[in-house]
Amino acid sequence: MDVGSDIVEQIAARCMESASSWPWLHGTLTVGMVQAWMLQHSIRNRLLSSRYRPAWMSRCDDQSVVRKTIGQMLEELVYDANIKAPHTKILWELGRNVGLIDAQLDNAQPNAKTDMYFQVMENLCRTRHWIVGWLATSLEEFVLFAFNFETNISADRWQRDLGLTDEQLFCLRYHEKADLEHAGKVVWAPIRRHVTTPALRAEVLAGLDTALEASRIFYEGVMEIAREFDAKGATLHAA
Numbered sequence: 001m002d003v004g005s006d007i008v009e010q011i012a013a014r015c016m017e018s019a020s021s022w023p024w025l026h027g028t029l030t031v032g033m034v035q036a037w038m039l040q041h042s043i044r045n046r047l048l049s050s051r052y053r054p055a056w057m058s059r060c061d062d063q064s065v066v067r068k069t070i071g072q073m074l075e076e077l078v079y080d081a082n083i084k085a086p087h088t089k090i091l092w093e094l095g096r097n098v099g100l101i102d103a104q105l106d107n108a109q110p111n112a113k114t115d116m117y118f119q120v121m122e123n124l125c126r127t128r129h130w131i132v133g134w135l136a137t138s139l140e141e142f143v144l145f146a147f148n149f150e151t152n153i154s155a156d157r158w159q160r161d162l163g164l165t166d167e168q169l170f171c172l173r174y175h176e177k178a179d180l181e182h183a184g185k186v187v188w189a190p191i192r193r194h195v196t197t198p199a200l201r202a203e204v205l206a207g208l209d210t211a212l213e214a215s216r217i218f219y220e221g222v223m224e225i226a227r228e229f230d231a232k233g234a235t236l237h238a239a
Helices: 007-019 031-057 063-077 087-097 102-106 112-127 130-136 139-146 155-162 170-181 198-231
Strands: none
Touching (some): 031 063, 031 087, 031 102, 112 198
C-alpha cells in the first residue's frame, strides 16, 4: 500500500475525534458565547488570509492547491461573486446582529489562550511543511460542519437558542455550503500524492495534532471570555 493512500481518512478521523471535546462547540448557546466567538473569530478571519495562508502557500509546489486557496482568500477579503461582497462584510453583519458594533470587531484583542492559538498557527504556517499549514488553516472549516449532529456553529442552533432569524443568520447559512468546498476529504485529496515517505507522513500527522490542540485551546479561551460576558449580562442589543 502506498504510504499516502489512507492519510486523508486518518486526518479526517483525527480532526473529528479532537473536535468532539472542544469547549464552546457543544451545549446550549448563550449570548456571551456567540459574542466571544465573533470577536475572536474576527481576529482569526483576518489572519488566516492575510498572514497564515500566504506563509504556507509560498512553499507549496502544487499549483492547483495554490490557485484554490487564492480563490478562497479572494472570497474572504475581496469579493465573492455569488453574494457580490467579501465574506468579511457578511461576517461583520452577523456581529452586529448579535449585539456587537464594528469598533469591537475591528479592534478585538485575544486573551492568553486565544493568543496561544495565534502564535502556534504562525509557527506552523511559517516553519512546518506546507501540508501542515494547509491543514492548520482549513481543518476547522471541515469539523464545524462534518458532525452528523448540530454544533454551535449551526445556524439552526443560533436560531433556536437565541431567536435569530434566517435573514440575520445569512452568514452562517452561506458558510454551511462554502466551508465544505474549502476543506474535507475531497478537497484534501492531493495530500495523498504528496505524502510519499513515512517520515513526511509522520511530520504531517504530528503537525496536525499540534494544530488540533491549538484549536482546542482557542475554544477554551473563547469560553473564558464568554463567561465574563454572560456574567455582565450580555444581550443581543448593541450598547
